[in-house]
Amino acid sequence: MPQDFEQLDPVLRRHQFRADALLEVLAAAQRSYGYLSAPLLRHVATSLRLPLSRVQGTASFYHLFRFTPPPRHQCLVCTGTACHVQGAGGLLQELKQHLNCPELDIGEVRCVGTCSGAPLVLVDGEIWNHQRAPALIEALQELLQ
């Protein structure tokens, strides 16, 4: 049964179903539904009258769109230059080594623009400054409890 994705209607209407609003619509779709499922992408393509491959090709180009449900928590290690020279690489490696859990997505982000807090991580969208591996691992484990 085709889903109706009602939450997207106001966004589509605001952009008058124009094809150039594709990125805005995809971002709104991901905000509302967590990720871009195939039925959702099909709905977007039909609504904006765009070929399927055009929608898929555009969505997959951008790092922030995801095609699978998001895990419960997310920890993004900043690997921008400032964080890199302050040891972000090692931090990332240690996290991956010590925290292996489907509930937690460990990823990278390239500079969130607050480099004075380097090395820093983004936990569920919140910035944690000046992180060192042992304390961070502990804090994340607590979060997962």
Next chain:
Amino acid sequence: MSVCTLRIDDQDVAIAAGSTVLQAIRSAAIAVPTLCHLDGLSPVGACRLCLVEVEGSERLLAACVTTVQDGMRIHTNSSRLQEMRRTLIELLFSEGNHICAICVANGQCELQDLAVRVGMDHSRFSYRYPNRCVDLSHPQFGLDHNRCILCTRCVRVCDEVEGAHVWDVGWRGEHCQIISGLAEPWGAVEACTNCGKCIEVCPTGALFHKGEGTDEKHGHPGRLAALVQGRSRQELEP
């Protein structure tokens, strides 16, 4: 119509203003390699094989997307350009899985021809051996991603000439891949009209007719130019 005169290697060439440097080069019967360019499709300037030196310009210019200017002096075959083209071809071979001996396009492949022309028999770069798949879901055709060089001719012909837009490019950088529909099997995409134009324009053995064995693919890239030209003439008629 005004005319531009330019000097290419050691020939003087006159050509209509507004033409591309590539057209000028070809009109002088000079061979410059191309892969992404195909007469009849919009130019993208992606493969960088047609780069030429233009006196007075520090940067190399892609002939297929550069418009001629009166008095241009162009060099198409300096040793620097030869080395660069060879490097580009080697890079292409390093990023895919090209095993000519078992390919449908063996002997009919533009990539293979170019490799021979630039005198390369192996890549100096480490082969990546990517893990790519083959899509045989379409009843008549097949797509072997191992042989795809991402020239996007298939994408453009399907969109610009056939109007079906089955293909597009997905993901980015080294993960780029030609996709049909929502990156689903070709056979599942309703928009495909089974016209076979993408097979004709594919420079390698990536897109092929099912049932073609090794060495049996015969592309007809020239047919497209005729088709597009014919159409545009009709459009001009009242």
Next chain:
Amino acid sequence: MALLDRCAEVAQQPGSGITVKGVGCHGPCSDGPLFSVACGDEVRLISVQSSSASELAMELQEALSRGSLREWVPRGCRSLDPQSPFLALQRRIVLERCGQIDPEDLSDAESAGAYQQLNAVLAANNPEAVIDLVRRSGLRGRGGAGYPTGLKWATVAAMPGAEKRLVCNADEGDPGAFMDRTILEGDPHSVLEGMAIAAFAVGAQHGFIYIRAEYPLAIARLRRAIAQAQQQGWLGTTIAGSRFSFDLELRVGAGAYVCGEETALIHSIEGQRGVPRPRPPYPAEHGVFGLPTLINNVETYANIPVLHRLGLERYGVGTKVFSLTGHVSRSGVIEVPIGTSLRTIVETMAGGPPDHKPIKAVQTGGPSGGCIPAAALDTPVDYDSLQALGTIMGSGGMVVMDSTTNMVDVAAYFMAFSREESCGKCIPCRTGTVQLELLLRKLLARKATVADLEQLERLSETVRDASLCGLGQSAPKPVLSTLRHFRADYLALLQPLEASR
């Protein structure tokens, strides 16, 4: 934020006679959180070190009951010396209002002078004069390439057609750069005013601000600023009673560095893959939706109102905003006159590496730039001097590296970045960056030979010369510049056998 709320509570009490407001970044981020106390015209920055928000609020209350805040330094806090080089050597003209005004309050910005220059420009009604002023100021683009701004404006203005577009490039993708974020969060109206003046000068009716999604606070403040400016009639139809109309739309990126490249940015605004295309045609001729389009960087636009306010003479050579990070004692955002020497910036102002290790190099221009060796620290920071050293002014990211840094590792880091951010359209960049990173990793693993090093150098040159857009063309720069200034770091990593040959 908690600090702001508690202080506001105190200030709300009747008769306190003070106003408390949230402001944008002051600059010395490494001393943060910060607040400033203004009494009369004396302004002091105070760094909060060990006290909590409620303690501070209590102290504030006490100090108020004693009378003046002039000498007030709460416990657990340190007053920053305004004579300290970090603050004193700056020339804050673009950032002047950052940290002074409440960026979410238009009337606060207006009372500090926002939109007065737009008003004056519209009253004078002479677009050529505006372009002429920008041209004569020598202002160059702050987004990286340093193209003369006046010339770009004149080109767009001269394009035929009634419909034109304006774009502000707020994609700020260089990892380690946050100047544009500081401006957008601290004083968004300066950018909006600069854009409106530019639109008037070139004849554009509609503009876009393309901002990266990683800056949620800047996005929120911009949205608010645009809405407020529309309400007050600084954006929209018949602005300030003139016949000039201009409206703005915010476009949020989705995580792609290459979208900072102008043709990719145009595609992204149009809702497509952010893939560059060959130029010409330049955006001035064929931009957003095929219309003539002016694209400038955030800081470039923010320079426009100041330039008008100060006039040519007092504006002088202008300033550049840098974000200083890496191995320095004081990091943050600074604005210095163009031509200030690197040594002044990284040693005097930033205080050099924290534990007195010697500086090895300063990286500018991010993945498109290069490393400047310590021996060249006396170079003045301007477009041409940096270019001569094999790097670029770039957008303003400046990363200081001390003697413990391995430059091959730095080159590999940037190459990994370019590899990941390559759009994949052209062969040299898509595959060349992969092979270059492999070669650098091979070096770092001490498995490389002299032949590998040669190949690294040659392939770098090919990728630079053959790539389609600026990303690929400058991706090898970190390698080429470190090879030029720090070849010893590379040689030291060759296979033991090879090095002795």
